[in-house]
Amino acid sequence: MKLLSTRAFLKTAGLITVGLVIAACGKKEEAAPAAQAPASAPPPPPPAKVVVVGTDAAYAPFELQNEKGEIVGLTIDVVNAIAKKAGFEVKFVNTPWEGIFNSLQQGDRDMLASSITITDERKQTMDFTNPYFDAFQLIAVKENSKVAKFDDLKKLKVGVQTGTTGDEVVTKLLGKNSTNVKRFESTPLALKELESGGVDAVVADNGVVINYVTNNPAAKFKTVSDKAFVPEQYGFAVKKGNTELLEKLNKGLAEIKADGTYDQIYAKYFGAAPAAAAPAASAASK
Incomplete structure (x- = not known):
């Protein structure tokens, strides 16, 4: 039997070794399937939009603060009901009437809900x-x-809340420069002045006046209506x-009117x- 030379033997052994290594690598690659990326969880829903609502909480029974300091009232309940239907959250911020419109223009408030005519x-x-x-007033x-x-x-000396439509009609009646027009930060303050004799009359929201008269019998007030007062309407x-928010509000308002809320x-x-309540509870406006 013919023996291989040392060089031939090493060459042959080397080729065999390389072949085994290549085969082993090939098997390893075939045996290891590509790792699958873990299934990604669905993205969380975006946080609910919080709509900042400016309201002058000194206008019972529409907007006021209760004994806990919470802002409550008919307007507040209506906004909350609309927000629930429309799927957004609201945050009420007590905002003085005299600066309430500026707060909207400057972007500090997203909407105003304050018995606004x-x-x-x-x-x-x-x-x-x-x-x-x-x-109406x-x-x-x-x-x-x-x-x-x-x-x-x-x-006569007439008390009004500054910047309201009551202020406008009284100013028109008495004159722009009349010193008999007495302006106050809120209607309740004007009514307190009437109680103390500082003014002879107050022209204001019927709903607010009726609420005050009902809850302050000792003041001994009476109310006088006049067909000269033009009917008005409150809106948000x-x-x-801002058509997006406007459409949501209108849609929610229509729904709560339709379902009895x-x-x-x-x-x-x-x-x-x-x-049924209209004769007794019709209201004038800010």
């Missing part, structure tokens, strides 16, 4: 929802007053062009649904 002048700088409350005087109509106020205000809220504060 829808007027053509206000529509120029903000957008309004459909109305959520029908309104009412005169409050002492029981022994001889005031029987709006014109009787021409020579949003920044000009609005009537329940109204009856909670005025004792009956709107149609």
Whole structure:
């Protein structure tokens, strides 16, 4: 038998070794399937949008603070019901009336819900929802007053809340520069002034006046209505062009009116649904 030379033997052994290594590597690659990436969890839903709502909480029974400091009232209940239907959260911020419109324009508030009357002048700088409350104004005087109509106020001292439509109509009646127009930060303050004799009458929201008179019998007030007062309506205000929020509010408002929620809220504060309560609870506006 012929023996291989040392060089031939090493060459042959080397080739065999390389072949085994290649074969082993091939088997290893075939045996190890590609690792699959773990299934990614679905992304969490985006956090609910919190809508910051400005309200002047000194206008019972629409917007006020209870004994715990919480902002409550008919307007607040309506906004909460709308938000629940529309799927967003709300945060109410007590905002003085005199600066409430600026807070919306500057972006500090997303919407305003504060018994705001829808007027053509206000529509120029903000957008309004459909109305959520029908309104007109009412005169409050002492029981022994001889005031029987709006014109009787021409020579009297009249209290109003600054910047309201009550302020506007009284200013128009008495004159722009009349010193008999007495302006206050809130309607309750004006009514307190009437109680102490500082003014002869107050022109304000019927709902607010009725609420005050009912809860302060010792003040001995009476109310006087006048057909000269033009019916008005409350709406929620949003920044000009904020159509997304406006559409949500209108949709939610329509739904709570359709399913009876609005009537329940109204009856909670005025004792009956709107149609039945209208003669006693019609309101004027800010």
